[in-house]
Amino acid sequence: MYAQMVKSEATNDDPEKLAAFQARIDAGEKIEPKDWMPEGYRKTLIRQIGQHAHSEIVGQLPEGNWITRAPTLERKAILLAKVQDEAGHGLYLYCAAETLGVSRDDLTEQLLSGRMKYSSIFNYPTLNWADIGAVGWLVDGAAIMNQVPLQRTSFGPYSRAMIRICKEESFHQRQGYDLIRVMAQGSDEQRAMAQDALNRFWYPSLMMFGPSDKDSVHSTQSMAWKIKINTNDELRQKFVDQTVPQAHYLGLTIPDEGLVWNEAKGGWDFSEPDWSEFYEVLKGNGPCNTDRMEARQKAWADGQWFRDGLMAHANKAAARRKAAKVAAE
Amino acid sequence: MSNEWPLWEVFIRGQHGLNHRHVGSLHAPDAELAMRHARDVYTRRNEGVSIWVVPSSEITASAPSDKGPLFEPSNAKVYRHPTFYDIPDEVGHM
Amino acid sequence: MAPAMSDIMTPDAAELAKDAPGEGRAPLAEGTAEHDLFIGLARLGDNTLILGHRVSEWCGHSPVLEEDIALANMALDLIGQTQLWLGLAGEVEGAGRDADALAFRRDAWDFRNILLVERPNGDFGQTLMRQFLFDAWHAPMLTALEGSSDDRIADIARKAGKEVAYHIERSADLVIRLGDGTEESRARMQTALDTLWPYVGEMFIGDVTDARLASAGIMPAPESLRSAWDASVDQVLAEATLTRPESTFAHKGGRQGRHTEHMGHLLAPMQWLQRAYPGARW
Numbered sequence: 001m002y003a004q005m006v007k008s009e010a011t012n013d014d015p016e017k018l019a020a021f022q023a024r025i026d027a028g029e030k031i032e033p034k035d036w037m038p039e040g041y042r043k044t045l046i047r048q049i050g051q052h053a054h055s056e057i058v059g060q061l062p063e064g065n066w067i068t069r070a071p072t073l074e075r076k077a078i079l080l081a082k083v084q085d086e087a088g089h090g091l092y093l094y095c096a097a098e099t100l101g102v103s104r105d106d107l108t109e110q111l112l113s114g115r116m117k118y119s120s121i122f123n124y125p126t127l128n129w130a131d132i133g134a135v136g137w138l139v140d141g142a143a144i145m146n147q148v149p150l151q152r153t154s155f156g157p158y159s160r161a162m163i164r165i166c167k168e169e170s171f172h173q174r175q176g177y178d179l180i181r182v183m184a185q186g187s188d189e190q191r192a193m194a195q196d197a198l199n200r201f202w203y204p205s206l207m208m209f210g211p212s213d214k215d216s217v218h219s220t221q222s223m224a225w226k227i228k229i230n231t232n233d234e235l236r237q238k239f240v241d242q243t244v245p246q247a248h249y250l251g252l253t254i255p256d257e258g259l260v261w262n263e264a265k266g267g268w269d270f271s272e273p274d275w276s277e278f279y280e281v282l283k284g285n286g287p288c289n290t291d292r293m294e295a296r297q298k299a300w301a302d303g304q305w306f307r308d309g310l311m312a313h314a315n316k317a318a319a320r321r322k323a324a325k326v327a328a329e
Numbered sequence: 330m331s332n333e334w335p336l337w338e339v340f341i342r343g344q345h346g347l348n349h350r351h352v353g354s355l356h357a358p359d360a361e362l363a364m365r366h367a368r369d370v371y372t373r374r375n376e377g378v379s380i381w382v383v384p385s386s387e388i389t390a391s392a393p394s395d396k397g398p399l400f401e402p403s404n405a406k407v408y409r410h411p412t413f414y415d416i417p418d419e420v421g422h423m
Numbered sequence: 424m425a426p427a428m429s430d431i432m433t434p435d436a437a438e439l440a441k442d443a444p445g446e447g448r449a450p451l452a453e454g455t456a457e458h459d460l461f462i463g464l465a466r467l468g469d470n471t472l473i474l475g476h477r478v479s480e481w482c483g484h485s486p487v488l489e490e491d492i493a494l495a496n497m498a499l500d501l502i503g504q505t506q507l508w509l510g511l512a513g514e515v516e517g518a519g520r521d522a523d524a525l526a527f528r529r530d531a532w533d534f535r536n537i538l539l540v541e542r543p544n545g546d547f548g549q550t551l552m553r554q555f556l557f558d559a560w561h562a563p564m565l566t567a568l569e570g571s572s573d574d575r576i577a578d579i580a581r582k583a584g585k586e587v588a589y590h591i592e593r594s595a596d597l598v599i600r601l602g603d604g605t606e607e608s609r610a611r612m613q614t615a616l617d618t619l620w621p622y623v624g625e626m627f628i629g630d631v632t633d634a635r636l637a638s639a640g641i642m643p644a645p646e647s648l649r650s651a652w653d654a655s656v657d658q659v660l661a662e663a664t665l666t667r668p669e670s671t672f673a674h675k676g677g678r679q680g681r682h683t684e685h686m687g688h689l690l691a692p693m694q695w696l697q698r699a700y701p702g703a704r705w
Contacts, residue, residue: 032393064484067480067482068692069696071705073522076502077499080482080495080499087483087492091370091488095353103333164352295483300486303485305605305611309604309609310362310597313599318359356489369492
């Protein structure tokens with residue numbers, strides 16, 4: 001997912017307080033920033049929301065890669081509006097994280113120094129125009145699987161950010177499907193691009209949910225805290241079940257010979273992605289890790305003078321207003 | 330010294346004349362830019378007709394421990410809510 | 424031996440070109456009212472197309488998230504305006520070319536934008552300065568166009584005018600703030616201004632097409648916008664503590680289809696899919 005393999009932090013708090021806190025969560029109450037919370041809950045959330053926010057921002061890059069090459073004015077506008085939304089989603093999420101006592105600049109520094117992660121999926125390249133459709137259809141489709149239940153997460157600001165994001169996100173998946181549908185129903189070359197995009201994005205999309213976590217202690221703790229709602233396997237299965245008929249409608253082939261309908265479970269059996277590849281990508285060895293980080297580092301470094309310049313002006317203007325007021329008195 | 334732009338809270342009144350509602354936050358060097366950023370960030374889908382921005386540091390919030398004393402009394406005053414009163418069906422909608 | 428020009432331009436080839444559907448021909452004779460109108464509209468639409476394209480290059484790379492979002496809004500406004508101007512241009516031309524055909528299937532020499540908007544983005548200061556110098560022209564231009572004798576133009580100008588009123592408010596304010604910010608931001612804004620200054624003159628130099636459009640009350644004469652532009656730019660530069668360059672030299676040619684080397688590089692990625700897969704639906 002946009003937040004993958006988030007480790008939950010151990011908590012050394014007073015057992016009575018912990019029990020009361022857990023009772024609030026179990027009763028479906030929302031935890032708000034000023035409420036008492038276990039240190040582990042706070043730290044885990046900062047890590048999770050931060051990683052989610054970073055994913056939105058880094059996620060601008062693979063799609064942004066095609067803004068200047070969009071083939072019609074309308075497609076260009078749609079894509080630009082979509083990538084702009086990702087910036088907005090990152091912004092909402094950073095703000096949610098900030099209520100936990102960390103600043104956006106801190107989080108940014110941690111991303112740029114490699115101490116914080118972002119989703120593995122954005123380390124894959126967008127190589128043909130149909131990829132833009134595949135990203136909307138598959139990547140946003142997978143993200144939505146996770147984000148919809150997260151609207152019910154226990155932490156108030158995170159939940160509210162997710163509600164706003166989900167409202168905007170459904171446009172993303174639909175525009176992606178619309179784009180790849182036009183390609184799949186277009187010329188032979190366009191159809192080939194659509195199939196190629198599906199071939200390359202299928203397994204990385206399955207990896208987005210992270211490896212199986214049914215036995216993970218982190219996952220158990222996060223689920224008890226309601227900052228994770230479903231297991232990775234549940235979400236992955238749901239995603240496959242939703243996506244297979246959509247691919248069939250397009251006349252595209254899912255690149256998995258092991259894909260068979262399982263009547264007993266009422267879902268598709270499918271092949272696991274290559275998890276060694278996943279771990280390599282997390283380690284920094286994905287096709288685009290270096291490029292993505294360089295792009296973010298450059299944007300941040302090149303923008304320093306701009307951010308400082310505006311801050312300096314605001315301070316000057318405030319000082320001038322103050323001086324004028326004193327002079328008038 | 331950190332030169333990070335301060336945080337602002339954004340309140341927007343929608344099309345239908347309801348109260349301003351908190352929609353989120355953003356960073357800006359001063360009030361004027363906070364207003365412009367709010368317009369650019371939070372009204373992309375035609376959400377509002379009026380914007381307020383307030384420095385987050387200027388917000389005084391009720392402490393969570395006051396939750397009982399502050400809100401429970403009003404919770405008990407059920408007579409403030411219209412559904413407290415039975416209106417006979419024959420009277421119709423009120 | 425290289426063939427003489429007349430060999431290439433045989434009457435047959437010319438005939439064939441005429442029969443090709445829609446593209447590759449100029450059905451409007453130069454000097455006719457329709458041709459003037461087409462050129463006038465292309466000048467408007469190509470400006471917004473090329474500037475919108477340049478601004479969109481920042482998406483995901485801006486100095487701060489709030490600014491990334493703001494720039495995308497502006498690029499979206501410009502792309503939307505392009506659809507209207509070039510859509511109308513295609514209609515006026517009557518050769519079956521829509522806004523997309525004009526944007527993605529003309530070559531550089533058929534574009535009529537000013538050279539200023541095709542300048543590469545440079546640093547963020549240069550992007551903002553380019554925007555300001557353009558907006559300071561664009562806003563009064565649209566105000567004048569609201570009074571056009573052609574209702575279709577007046578309608579588009581009214582819609583675009585509202586968007587551009589916000590653009591100029593934004594870009595002027597940022598120029599002031601960064602000019603009067605830190606030493607570095609001031610230096611960068613002054614450099615941006617000095618670099619772009621030779622490209623502002625073109626906005627105010629009219630040709631015979633402009634003169635005919637102006638006398639028909641369709642579009643204002645470019646020269647007529649200069650004093651308003653000077654006044655607003657001078658005021659902003661003064662507040663920004665920036666120095667207006669003294670040179671009056673003006674690079675020109677874009678409005679007649681003679682562009683800088685940058686134009687081809689901008690068009691190559693922009694038009695690539697349409698060129699590589701002609702006839703495809705997207």
